[in-house]
Amino acid sequence: MAGIYESVMESAAFLRARGVAADALVILGTGLGGMGARLEAAQPIRYAEIPHFPRSTSPGHAGHLVSGRRGSVRAIVMEGRFHFYEGHPMSAIAHPVRVAKALGATTLLLTSAVGGMSPRLRLGDIACIEDHIHMMGESPLRGPADERLGPRFPDMSAPYDAALMERAEALALARGYRLPRAVLVSVPGPQLETKAEYRLLRAAGADVVGMSSTPEVIAAVQAGMRVCALSVVTDLCLPDALEPADIGRIIATANAAAPRLEQLLLGLLDDGA
Numbered sequence: 001m002a003g004i005y006e007s008v009m010e011s012a013a014f015l016r017a018r019g020v021a022a023d024a025l026v027i028l029g030t031g032l033g034g035m036g037a038r039l040e041a042a043q044p045i046r047y048a049e050i051p052h053f054p055r056s057t058s059p060g061h062a063g064h065l066v067s068g069r070r071g072s073v074r075a076i077v078m079e080g081r082f083h084f085y086e087g088h089p090m091s092a093i094a095h096p097v098r099v100a101k102a103l104g105a106t107t108l109l110l111t112s113a114v115g116g117m118s119p120r121l122r123l124g125d126i127a128c129i130e131d132h133i134h135m136m137g138e139s140p141l142r143g144p145a146d147e148r149l150g151p152r153f154p155d156m157s158a159p160y161d162a163a164l165m166e167r168a169e170a171l172a173l174a175r176g177y178r179l180p181r182a183v184l185v186s187v188p189g190p191q192l193e194t195k196a197e198y199r200l201l202r203a204a205g206a207d208v209v210g211m212s213s214t215p216e217v218i219a220a221v222q223a224g225m226r227v228c229a230l231s232v233v234t235d236l237c238l239p240d241a242l243e244p245a246d247i248g249r250i251i252a253t254a255n256a257a258a259p260r261l262e263q264l265l266l267g268l269l270d271d272g273a
Contacts, residue, residue: 004091004098005148007052011095012102014051019043020067024273025100026077026265027216029112030234030254035262036066036077043067047080054082054092065096070269076100081110083212084136085190094140094219098149101223107164107273108220108227109265113254114184114208116233117198121207123236124257126172126264127182128165129229133206134214136188141222150222159221164228164273171267177260182207184231186214195239202239209237228273230264232257 020043028035036042044066047053055063066077082093097108114127121127145152165181172179185206187193193201193209201209213229220227234253235245 004143005146008095008098008102008149011050011052011099015045015067015099015103018045020076020103021074022067022076022100022103022105023074024076024107024109024269025097025105026075026269027081027096027108027110028077028079029081029110029212029231030251034079034258035265036064036068036079038262038266039066039068039070039075039077041068052095054088054095070266073269073272074104075269076103076105081212081216084138084188084215085211090138090140090142090215093215097216097219097225098223101225106225108216108225109268109273110213110216110227110229111261111265112210112213112229112231113234113250114210114231115193115235115237116208117202117237118182118207119238121180121182121233121236123233124253125233126179126257126261127208127231127233128168128179129184129213129231130160130165130181131183132159132214132217133183133185133204134218136186136214140215140219150224154218154222156218156221159217159227161226161228164226164268167268167271168228168230168264171264175260175263182231184213184229185209187211192245193237195242198237198239198242208233226273228268230261232261
């Protein structure tokens with residue numbers, strides 16, 4: 001991984017000089033931005049200002065990093081993420097996670113918009129990801145080993161933190177709604193799946209499908225961070241009742257779920273995530 005560690009350190013040094021430190025990193029997915037304004041002493045920084053940060057080009061991604069506090073917790077909120085389908089290498093997608101770790105973060109909270117393949121999921125549900133199937137064809141850890149980033153072969157038997165999942169479920173229950181657990185499969189995109197592909201992914205054991213999250217999770221696990229991932233079901237992907245995808249409707253569904261999702265994320269931060 002020649003050069004990756006040095007790039008991480010340069011990004012971290014730039015942010016540290018701006019007064020940024022972190023206990024937790026929050027990555028917001030499609031249509032789920034805006035949470036940064038809820039931090040105390042919020043400081044927004046455009047990705048374009050940060051050395052080695054990619055540019056976010058997807059709809060519904062603002063492209064800002066916001067640092068601040070939530071009580072005693074120092075937080076970084078990414079309002080918009082980077083995707084493999086945008087042409088970014090996996091190392092670029094993992095870059096913000098590694099930078100946050102260099103700034104002190106021990107927890108990663110991330111969100112995404114996903115398609116629901118399980119009949120037990122409803123449109124607008126927030127699913128708590130309990131496991132994943134990484135099917136993007138490449139790993140963010142691929143390349144020469146650099147132990148400064150973490151172990152060469154990180155264990156992935158439990159990538160999602162059990163205590164954080166249980167706390168998220170308790171927060172949802174206290175607000176009167178369910179937080180079903182789900183297995184996420186990540187695919188390269190950007191095209192949506194065919195009926196046959198949905199059947200294949202469902203048969204492989206996945207409940208929801210998306211085009212993000214697992215690269216960041218893999219990098220976080222390598223770095224020894226705790227992870228909690230919450231995904232909004234923005235379209236239903238049942239092969240025998242499949243309707244054409246509508247990106248506008250997907251973003252609108254994500255926007256409608258954003259207040260509930262924000263409450264969960266802020267609750268986790270308030271609990272010291």
